[in-house]
Amino acid sequence: MDFKVNSKILEKLLSRVIPAVPVRTPMPILENFLFELKDGQLNVCATDLEVSLRSSINVAASEDLSIVVPARLIYEVIRSLEDTQINFSFESNSKLKLTTDKGTYFISYSPSEDFPEIPSVSMTKEILINGKDMKKAIDQTSFAMSKEDMRPAMTGTLLEFTPDGLKFVTTDGHRLVRFINKNIKTGSEEHYIVPERAIAVLTKLLGETDVKIYLGKSNILFNIADIEFISRLIGEKYPAYNSVIPLENENLLKVNRAELISTIKRMMLFSSSGSKQVKFSISKDSLTVSSEDIDLGSSGVENLTCEYKGDSMDIGFNTQYVNDILTHLDDDEVMFKLHSPTKACIIEPEDVLEGEEIMLLLMPVRLNS
C-alpha cells in the first residue's frame, strides 16, 4: 500500500503533534506517533497520557491502516528533507519505506494495539474564543502556577466560567493572578483546572486562529485549526480565592512600571542569596525601594517618583515575585493597592483593554521592626 505526500506538508503536520511526545518515559510506546490511515486521511496522534495531540491531512491512500512509528526518528528525517515528494509504502516485514528522489529510508513500525487510547471529549457544547485573547490570558497568568505538587489544584490554571466572563486564575499560595475575559459568556457557571503541562503546550499552539473549547468530565479538548489538543483536567477543589481578595485596600501607589522593573532588577542583585526581600518605604508621593544582603554586607537603595495617597508604611516583598508580576503586566503605569505591611497587596495596571480585567495579589514578606 502506497501514498505520496509533500515533505513540507508532512513536516508541518508532525511538528504540531510532536509536543505531546514525552522526552523520557517509562512507556516506550509513547515515543511513537500513531499513524492512522482512514478514508483517505492520515491521522497522526501523540500522547504522554496527560496531554494528547492529533492532526490530519488528506492523502490518496487506498486502504485503511493503523500503526505506530518512532516519532523522533521519522520527524527528524522528514524535517531534514528538502521540499520534495515522499512516497510512503508499508512493507509486509513491518518496515515503512520512504522513497524520495534522494534515496530510500526504512523505518520499523509496530502494530497500534498497544498505543493508549486518546480520551474522547463530547463535542456537544462548544465555547469559542479568539486565539490571541486566549494566549494573552495564559501569558499573563501562567507564571503564578505553583511548581510544588503538594496541592495539585494550584499546579494548574483555573478556568472559571461565570456570568461576568471567563476567568483565568493561578496562585501558588503566595501570590495570585486573576484575568477576566468579559466577552466569553456561556450562561453556565462551571470551572475546570487545566494542568501546567497543557498550558505549556497551548502557548505553543495558540495564534491568530480561533479556539474551540469542548469540556468533558475529566478532559478538555481544544480545537485549533486542524489540531485537536486534549488534556486531562485536575480533579481537585480549587482554593476559595475570592475570600482572600481584599476589599479595603485604600492606600494607592501609582508608579511607572518600566522604572520600577529597572529598580527591582538591581535590587535582585542585593537580595538573591540571603534575604530575597525588597523593602518599599512609602509615604506621600515618595517611594524608596531598598534591599540588603546581610551575609555579603551589600545593599542598595533607590528613590522613585510616584503618586501615593495613604498611610506611610514600610512593606517587604519577595523581590523575585515583584519582578515576576511587573514583567507580566503590560501597561505603562501600575497601581499598588495596599492595606498594611502584613496584608495582601493588590497590583493592577492603570488601564486595561475593553473587555478585560487583570488583578494580581501579592502577599508581603514580614519585615522585622
Added chain:
Amino acid sequence: MNSTIKILPENIASKIAAGEVVQRPESVLKELLENSIDAGANNIEVVIKRAGKSLIQVCDDGNGMTEDDLKLCILKHATSKIIAFEDLEVIKTLGFRGEALSSIAAVSQLEIKSETKDDEIGTAIKNDESGGFKIEKGSFPKGTCVTIKNLFFNVPARRKFLKTDTTELKHIINSFNRMALSHPLIGFKFFNGVDLVYDYASRNLKERVKQVFSENIIDALVPVNEKTDYINIHGYVGKPSLLKKSRGDQYLFLNSRFVLNKNINHAVFTAYENILEKGDYPFFILFLEIDPERIDVNIHPSKLEAKFDDEKDVYHFVLAVIKRSLGSFDLVPSMAFSEIDSPEEKLVVDKFHPSDKNDFSDRPLSKQYKPEIKSFSNEEIDLLFGSITDDVITKSPNETVEQPFGREEKKEIDHQISTAPKNTETEVSPFIIQLHNKYILSQIKSGLMIIDQHVAHERILYEKALGRLDTNIPFSQQLLFPKKIKLDPSKNELLKELNDYLSRIGFQLKLKGKDNVLIEGVPDDVKKGTEEKVLEDILEEYVSNQREEKLEEKDNIAKSYSCKTAIKAGDKLEEKEMRLLIDKLFATSMPYVCPHGRPIIVKISIDEFDRRFGRT
C-alpha cells in the same frame, strides 16, 4: 641580676592560694621546670631515676642565684617574683608563691648548685646531717642545678601512695612534654637514668610539635591563628582523624602556662560540632595570650587553673576562631574500596597516604560515623572536664600505658594539608549528575566528589537558621491562604514556648483558642503546600532531639528546622540547583559534616579508580 629573693610579709602570703604543692614526683619536676623557665633558661636538662622516686634533677643555664638568694629560696614564702600585693594582679611568671622549693625541701633531700653570670664562683646548698642546710662554695656551670633525692623519704604515707614506676614516669613525661610544648624556644633534654630519651633543640612551635609527637602529625593538624587587641590565639587543632578516644591530648596554654579550663575545652568541643562522637576527644595545642591583668591564676595552689575577667568573650572568641579554622580546611573523608572483593563492595578506609598533598583526609566512615551519633551535652562535657579538684594532677588519662617511652604510634595520621576545595575545584566541574535522586556526583581535581544532597542542604539551612535566630532578621512570606492546624495539648504548649524562636526563623503563627494554630507566614525554605506538615514535623523533631540529645533550645530549633525543610533523598534536582547547592555548601563554615555529624562529602581519588582498574 637584681631580682633578689625576699620573704613575703604575712598579709601578702595569706592572699596566695595555699595548699599542698608536692603530691608526686611529677609535681616536683613541674615546679623545678617552672623555676628554670622563670630564670630565663635557654637550655634545660632533666635527669630522672626510678620515676623520680630516687632522683629528680633539673639543670638550667638561666640567671642563677647568689649565695644570699640560695639561702633564702628554700624558705617559706621566699620569692623574687612578687613584692607587693598588686603584683599578684599581673602575674607574668610561672611561679609567684615562693612555696615550691620550701615545700620540696621539706619532703626530700635537696641540693642546689648555682652560679650567676656576674659571680666568679658559685654556691651550693644542701642538707646537712642534722636536717639543716649547709653552704659550700665551688665552681659550677652558669645557671642552676637542682637535685631532689629520695622524695617523701620522711613522709611514708605519701610514699606508699605513689603509683608504679611506669605510671609515675608517665606523669613525669607528660609534664615534661607540656613544658617543652609551652616553650619551644627553650632546648629540653630528658634523661631516664643515663639514657637520653628526649632531646628537643630550640625551635618554633611547629617543629616542637613534631619533636614531641611525630614528624607527620602536622599533616593531621589545622593551624589556628588570630590576633586581636585584647586576646591572641595560636596553635593547632587536630583534624577529625586525630580524634582520640582519651582525654589528655588537649593542651591549653594561657600566657605560656599550661592550664586546665573546662570552658575553653567546651568551646573547642563545640567548634567541632558533631564531628565528635561520644568518647571522641579533639586534639589541640592552643596558646592564648591575654593581658595578665585580665586573668587570675592565683586561685589554686596547683597553678593549673585560671579565671578570665571576660569568660564569655573568651569562650566565644575561641569557639569562633576554631570553627573558622576547621571550616577552612578540607576535612573530607576520602574513600577507597576494600581490597577484598566482597559482593556488597563495602567501602573501607584507605590506610595511609604518603604526602600526596592534593588528597584529603580519610575519615573512617563505617566505624566513626554512626547514625546515632550524639553531640555532647553540657553535662557530658562537665563530666569529661570536671572542675578541678586537688587530685586533678593525679588523674591520668593513660594509666594503662605499659612502655613509658614507647611513643604511641599515630597510625591514624593521614591527613594532608590542603585548603577546602572551594569553588576552584567544583566550578569548573565538567559534569555534575544526580545519582538515584540522592547523591550528587561531580568531578574534582583529585577525582570524584560525592555529596549527600539532603545533609548538604541541611548544613546550609542549619547555619542559615542559626543566623536568623541570632540576628532576628527573619524572612517570613505571608500566606494568601493561612493554614489552620490542630495540635495536641503538649505540642501546643511547646509551640507557645518556642514561638519566639520560630518567629525569628520566619514562622508567623497565631494561637487560636485552645489548640488551634493559624500559620500566617513561613520561612522561604518551606515548600508551598507543606506548611502544616513542616511545622508539625519540626515540633516532633524538636521533642525527640530534646529527649535524646538534650540539645540547647536554639541549636535544637535550627537542627529540627533544617532537617525538616531540607531537600530529601528522592528529590529530583536540576543541574542548576545542584551547582547552587554545592556553592552554598562551600560557603558554610563546615561543609563536610552535617549538623547531626554525618559526612556530607565523600571523595574517591583518581588513584583509587586507577587501582581498581588495574592501571597502577
